[in-house]
Amino acid sequence: MKKTVEELSFLGEVKQNEPLKNHTTWKIGGSAGILYTPIDIASLKKAMELITQRGLKWVVIGKGSNLLVSDKGFDGVVIKLAEDTSPLVVNGTTVTAGGGYPLIKLATVLTRDGLGGLEFAGGIPGTVGGAVFMNAGAHGADMSTILTKAHILYPDGTFRWLTKDELGFSYRTSVLQKNRGICIEAELELTKGDKEAIKAVLQKNKDYRRHTQPWNFPCCGSVFRNPLPDHAGRLIEEAGLKGHRIGGAQVSNMHANFIVNVADATCEDVLNLIAHIKETIKKEKNIDLHTEVEVMGDR
Template sequence: MMTKQDIYNKLVHTLPKECVLLDESLSKYTYTHTGGNADLFVTPTSYEETQTVIRFAREHNVPVTLLGNGSNLIVRDGGIRGIVLSLVKLTDITVTDTTITAQSGAAIIDVSRMALHHTLTGLEFACGIPGSVGGALFMNAGAYGGEVADVLASVIVLTEDGELLNLKREELELEYRNSSIATNKYIALEATFKLAPGEHEVIKAKMDELTFLRESKQPLEYPSCGSVFKRPPGYFAGKLIQDSGLQGKIIGGAQVSTKHAGFIVNINNATAKDYTTLIKFVQDTVKEKFGVDLETEVKIIGEE
């Protein structure tokens, strides 16, 4: 069994040294500002380097955890063993006619702004989604009546064996907050979006409206993991939580937001344990009062 120092020593021979960090705190990379250390935190600068990491991990039986931009994620306080792979250095966005191709480390907000700049319509809904392109693909992110599935044309992914695949939208089994990228444990490297010509002022007005709605309704003044729960059929998670009398409920440094009950915010140096304990409390209370199971939309990973 290789130690983390052994893994580090081997990886710095194949990747730039600044791309491999040992015992890196993951609280720096999550929107909640919580999370323990990664044994190795690796940030490749190309698809080839990403393949190298995946093939190395496969050959040496080292676990790999993919980290997006940490916007809809809780990393437990015990951190993550093995390699944490972050594609934050893969951020290129290019436009050709009515298509936009973006690497997975780019912010989906930046892609929507690029669409506006080129007077292309279809990505307005994404102007307030804080995630990366890769994260948006992974969970078929959506907001305000739109979702990635509506405009996605194709993706380039990396399999667990380190093989590159170019997949069309139809092959991705896109559904509410899920995709075959997630179920097959693919690593998304690049997405191509098919948009339509529009009018700059109309696109901008829509984006301004959605940005106002987001800023007025969501607790952006505190660290949070975004919307914690999926929308249960026939209900709204936030209203169920509010009607359960849980708005403002605090455990440790985590609080059910007083601005939007579907969010849990870090108001006082919360730990991941504070977050997960409060999530469980909310789920149990809503189940008891309304008989509804709240399923988490936020991803919870790592060791206790």
Template sequence: MKDLYQQLENEQIGKIRLNEPLSKHTTMKIGGPADIFVEPNSIESLEKTVRLIREANVPFRVIGRGSNLLVNDEGIRGVVIKLGKGINHLEIEDEILRVGAGYPMVPLATIMSKKGYAGFEFAGGIPGSVGGAVYMNAGAHGSDISQIIIEARVLYPDGTLKWVSKEELNYSYRTSALQFDNGICVEAKFQLTKGDSEKIYADMQSFKDYRHSTQPYDMPCAGSIFRNPLPQHSGKLIEDAGLKGYKIGGAQISELHANFIVNAGGATAENVRDLIAFIKNTISDKNAIDLHTEIEIILPQESN
């Protein structure tokens, strides 16, 4: 591991840290250390990083803003690559937006709406980054990434870097092909529409305000915990079961929105996992419905 760290340092690929606490990089503020933590300063640096990791036969995992992620308390062995400031380019031409995977969704939605480009209004309250949104087909308010994406540039574990069409991404509810082939979205192109900037911004802001008034983003959380078992909604099922406010350790079902688990203070990943299991068992017993998590849960010793 020390040899790999030195190789990465020599390549000057960006920020590199040993034993970096991942609680600093998840919105739930939970997670043990990564053996090596890397934040590449460009797509080219990301390519070099993945190549060196594969040559060293070391496991690795890619994260964005950590908004849909529960990292175990023991941390992650190997390398954690964060797509952030080095991969956050943005350009728009003829209503086509090209943007890096590290660009955060909320500022992106705000900027596009102020410039009079429609399409990203739904993302005004989504706390993740573009790469994560493409990966999981993030959505809200009746829209999602699949409705505006043209193609994504994807880096595969074998080093292949190529543009992948919307059709090849095989989108469905909160799902894409990237979740099955370990593809890393490094940038994407979106089809937007020029319109009235005041109306577009007002629509975006109303969506953002609604999310902030109905969801507990003032507390450390990971977004919606469960997928909706349509036509049912997980939050309503959990609320109707009388579970709002229920706690295990420092993990609590939000009093504001029952499909959110918040870190009420000192929560561990084990607390959250136990609370998730309790919710699933309760809803299964009461409603004969199996809930499935929307967040990604990294278990101890799990790797690529």
């Protein structure tokens, strides 16, 4: 591991035994064997080749939303894409943004140029790469409605641009969840419109999230995928589980599809609460709930 640390340090910032709770919105999780932040895409390519050659475990994170990290951490390389890993390029209505670029910031910046289509992202606390990975969305729109292609780096160091069709988007799903690769850039096709009108919709979406979702506590966003056409939050609330608590993890009293960290919750607290919710909904409604949260680390 020492040799790997030395070699990666030439390709970016390296931290050993870094607490991952400092890099997730849930504020939960043990330490990373190595936390690596690449200087640029060329450095990341070399790093991936090195990691693959050494047979090391690896994962990639952005803002750490939608992520539950094991209490034991991750004994491998955690790759964290920075905002400036690749540049933001705006060419008319075509926008290319790096995988580490914050989604909310991107929506805000593009609003100033009068570019619409990303207003749904108001309040989504992730990165562009994470949004592509999960096909993030809200308010009746998602990444598949604006993305034209994504630049993917594979573990062997090869690159490929995948079209929207090749990404296999569906509800909170993309092909990247099965075929491992890192979204280093995404090309979006937006629409030119009135700046103030676009800004108003974006702000409305931000306000809606602020008033209906419990971001005053550490959380990851929605825990369960909606069993369409129904909504997970409605089912959980109807089952009387709002406020139900296991350890330091609690079903939010504001929004039942949120689990909040109210008192130094552990990963096991959250997993046990998720299991209880699933069992309850299955028993009462005969509906299987599925999480949209990524669980990461050693168990």
